[in-house]
Amino acid sequence: MSGSETISVRLKVWRQAGPDKTGAFATYELPSISTHMSFLEMIDVLNEQLIHQGEDPIAFDHDCREGICGACSMVINGNPHGPDRMTTTCQLHMRRFHDGQTIVVEPFRARAFPLVKDLVVDRSAFDKVIASGGFVSVNTGGACEANSILVPKSDAELAFSNAACIGCGACVASCKNASAMLFVAAKVAHMDNLEQGRAEQNERVLSMVQTMDEAGFGNCSNTGACEATCPKGITLESIALMNRRFVKSSLKNRGEADKADGGF
Numbered sequence: 001m002s003g004s005e006t007i008s009v010r011l012k013v014w015r016q017a018g019p020d021k022t023g024a025f026a027t028y029e030l031p032s033i034s035t036h037m038s039f040l041e042m043i044d045v046l047n048e049q050l051i052h053q054g055e056d057p058i059a060f061d062h063d064c065r066e067g068i069c070g071a072c073s074m075v076i077n078g079n080p081h082g083p084d085r086m087t088t089t090c091q092l093h094m095r096r097f098h099d100g101q102t103i104v105v106e107p108f109r110a111r112a113f114p115l116v117k118d119l120v121v122d123r124s125a126f127d128k129v130i131a132s133g134g135f136v137s138v139n140t141g142g143a144c145e146a147n148s149i150l151v152p153k154s155d156a157e158l159a160f161s162n163a164a165c166i167g168c169g170a171c172v173a174s175c176k177n178a179s180a181m182l183f184v185a186a187k188v189a190h191m192d193n194l195e196q197g198r199a200e201q202n203e204r205v206l207s208m209v210q211t212m213d214e215a216g217f218g219n220c221s222n223t224g225a226c227e228a229t230c231p232k233g234i235t236l237e238s239i240a241l242m243n244r245r246f247v248k249s250s251l252k253n254r255g256e257a258d259k260a261d262g263g264f
Contacts, residue, residue, distance in 0.1 A: 006032045007099040011046065013058055014106045019115050025104070035095035039082065040065060040072060042094055059118040065090040067231065070168030074119055075106040080170035080229045088168065088231045108169050110178035112216040125215040126167050126183065132211035133204035134187040136196045149195050159193035162186040164232040171226035177218030182226040184212050185242035186234050192245060202249035209246055 008031040016023030033042055040062055047057035061071040072089035076082040082092040097103060105119065113121040151159075165186035172178050188205050191197030197204070220239060227236050 005036075006034055007094065007097065007101075009033060009042075009094075009097060009100070010102045012102060012104045013119070015058070015118055016115060017056075018117055023115075033094055035093070037094045038065070038090055039074075039076070039092040039094065040090050059116075059120045061120050062090060067091045068166065070166035070231075073108045073121065073123070073169055073173070075108060075173055077104050080108065080173040081168070081231055085228075086231055086233050088166075091231075108173035110169075110172045110217070112178065112180070113169060113172065121169075123167070123169050125217070126169065126180070128215055129180070129184055129208055129211045130167075130187065133200070133207040134191065136191065137200065138196070151193075151195060155193045159190050162189040162193075162234060162238055165190070165230075165234055166232060168231060170229045170231060172217065174225040174229040175218065175221075176223065176225070177221055179220045179226070180212050180215075180217040181220040181239050181242070182230060182234060182236075184208050185238035188242045188245065189238045192241075201245060202252055205242060205245045206249050206253065209242075 008029070011028045011030060012025045013028065014023055015026045028046055030042065030046060033045065037045070040060075043058060043060060050057050061073060063069040063071040065072070067088045067090060070088065072081075074081070074089045076089065076092070081087060081089045082096070084092055084096060107115055107119045108121050108123075110121075112125040113123055115121050162185075165183060167183060169183070171182040172180050188201075188208060191204060192201045222236070222239075224236060227234070
């Protein structure tokens with residue numbers, strides 16, 4: 001980590017004009033970068049230079065720049081969101097790097113996240129998973145009195161910790177199989193541990209897992225890379241809970257189908 005106020009870095013950035021174009025790394029020299037800058041601010045400085053030189057600026061996603069939205073998806077030196085734990089790219093600062101360092105910046109790479117341009121990928125597959133079951137469909141009306149639906153503290157904490165998922169896709173980018181199990185598990189655990197969500201828990205997990213598979217995400221190999229790179233600290237426990245719910249829901253559906261067919 002640099003102790004200087006400014007550093008010089010060499011950036012190797014993936015440039016690709018479109019999904020059907022050939023991509024390659026482009027190298028840029030950036031002298032005198034303030035260590036107080038965020039990583040995205042450093043990219044902003046580079047883009048200003050490229051615009052002044054008449055070149056196409058680097059396309060990248062960003063929105064809140066406060067670690068809330070998850071849009072700032074980049075792989076930095078092989079790590080989704082960069083080298084710091086529980087940190088999004090926008091929260092990463094240049095003081096984390098040293099003078100003269102080469103920084104390699106790539107997009108999230110997964111078949112279910114097709115590249116749009118440069119560092120921008122299409123993560124709408126996550127939206128399809130959410131649309132298939134990540135909601136409560138009953139009409140709950142207005143806000144009720146807090147104690148009218150009692151939720152055990154352990155359930156509330158588990159639901160809240162999983163609700164922290166921002167859907168950034170770092171779990172997918174870090175997995176060797178590009179699995180979305182941690183993302184889907186977080187959404188399932190969030191809803192299943194609230195009273196309002198339990199009425200649909202069987203249909204929810206079956207539908208969301210099916211949509212995840214149809215979207216082209218890979219299978220979970222349980223290496224823990226997703227947990228290590230999740231900026232919100234969601235753990236493999238959520239995947240275990242979802243697998244348990246999936247098995248129970250599958251058996252329940254099979255039993256109901258057997259009864260409908262006249263079986264026992």
